[in-house]
Amino acid sequence: xxxxxxVLVAIRQIIRxxxxxxxxxxxxxxxxxxxxxxxxxxxxxxxxxxIRELSQMVNLSQxxxxxxxxxxxxKDLVVRQRSTIDKRKVHVLLTDNGKELLSDSPKALQExxxxxxxxxxxxxxxxxxxxVQRIAQMMNAEKLDAAPYLExxxxxxxxx
Amino acid sequence: xxxxxxVLVAIRQIIRxxxxxxxxxxxxxxxxxxxxxxxxxxxxxxxxxxIRELSQMVNLSQxxxxxxxxxxxxKDLVVRQRSTIDKRKVHVLLTDNGKELLSDSPKALQExxxxxxxxxxxxxxxxxxxxVQRIAQMMNAEKLDAAPYLExxxxxxxxx
DNA sequence: GTCTATTTTTTTGAGTGCGAAAGATATATT
DNA sequence: AATATATCTTTCGCACTCAAAAAAATAGAC
Numbered sequence: 001x002x003x004x005x006x007v008l009v010a011i012r013q014i015i016r017x018x019x020x021x022x023x024x025x026x027x028x029x030x031x032x033x034x035x036x037x038x039x040x041x042x043x044x045x046x047x048x049x050x051i052r053e054l055s056q057m058v059n060l061s062q063x064x065x066x067x068x069x070x071x072x073x074x075k076d077l078v079v080r081q082r083s084t085i086d087k088r089k090v091h092v093l094l095t096d097n098g099k100e101l102l103s104d105s106p107k108a109l110q111e112x113x114x115x116x117x118x119x120x121x122x123x124x125x126x127x128x129x130x131x132v133q134r135i136a137q138m139m140n141a142e143k144l145d146a147a148p149y150l151e152x153x154x155x156x157x158x159x160x
Numbered sequence: 161x162x163x164x165x166x167v168l169v170a171i172r173q174i175i176r177x178x179x180x181x182x183x184x185x186x187x188x189x190x191x192x193x194x195x196x197x198x199x200x201x202x203x204x205x206x207x208x209x210x211i212r213e214l215s216q217m218v219n220l221s222q223x224x225x226x227x228x229x230x231x232x233x234x235k236d237l238v239v240r241q242r243s244t245i246d247k248r249k250v251h252v253l254l255t256d257n258g259k260e261l262l263s264d265s266p267k268a269l270q271e272x273x274x275x276x277x278x279x280x281x282x283x284x285x286x287x288x289x290x291x292v293q294r295i296a297q298m299m300n301a302e303k304l305d306a307a308p309y310l311e312x313x314x315x316x317x318x319x320x
Numbered sequence: 321g322t323c324t325a326t327t328t329t330t331t332t333g334a335g336t337g338c339g340a341a342a343g344a345t346a347t348a349t350t
Numbered sequence: 351a352a353t354a355t356a357t358c359t360t361t362c363g364c365a366c367t368c369a370a371a372a373a374a375a376t377a378g379a380c
Binding site: 016019020023050051052062063066067070086087088089090 | 357358359360361362367368369
């Protein structure tokens, strides 16, 4: 097996690992990864996000965010509020339910991964980081500028 | 930004890069990544795969492969053939159409990436490989044993 | 031989994801 | 004012992914 093949296999494994994690999360909390990420983004950033802003922060298309919000709204974790100033815009707010649920949810999406990663020596963390960034670059992904969606709010409850 | 966050961002970028690649591929060939992978797997491995075998080779669930085959069958690139010996089994064969299409298609899914990767020094390739494998492991993905297929979701609507 | 367990594929249901087009509203131009 | 253009969200269409349930067939136990 060529070594590039092995790289692709490993990437594929990572993708599936994330997917499986999201499914497990859904089993235990009723939320999937992207849903949780959106809730967390709402939590950490005040109240008045529009959907577009939200989608940019989370680095998903607006269409995708809309459908995820639909589900969150059905679960009563979130409400939409049409802006009165500019009626094209829609703001999204956490409900009390949503806030409560967040307080019980894992702070991080890839908790296990993060724990393992942080237990590494610094030099090793840096090595892994630069490797994966290198690969991202080679995939022509550098222009994408993805937000840290797979994971989590940093522990600092800092708003933007 | 914590360094684990940056790692997750990079992974996210990779995933999107792959996704975009698949969309471009679909535009140019009418096939998505997973579809192409399955065709290639059929091509390289003789004729008498069952669907289960195929799903294992490509490391997708059987359910997923079934739906992809549905689409390939509609496009007349592939045929299903119920086994006469064991009627539970279904073999999948390339049609002439499928073979022809394959001969025009890119041999590899991430051609650009592969080219770039292979232009690196050996030691660097190894470094990247072991890094990404390390991460896969930390994601608990090691048990998954993914095949080198690699394309996330993808799709590009045909014009109408 | 018949009944049950197992295997194999398909179906169902739920979720992610995107682009394009449609709907509404707002701003700029004429 | 009337028209055009820009912006924002939703809807539509479709692909991918999986687990679980259903369907079909075989294998094994009795």
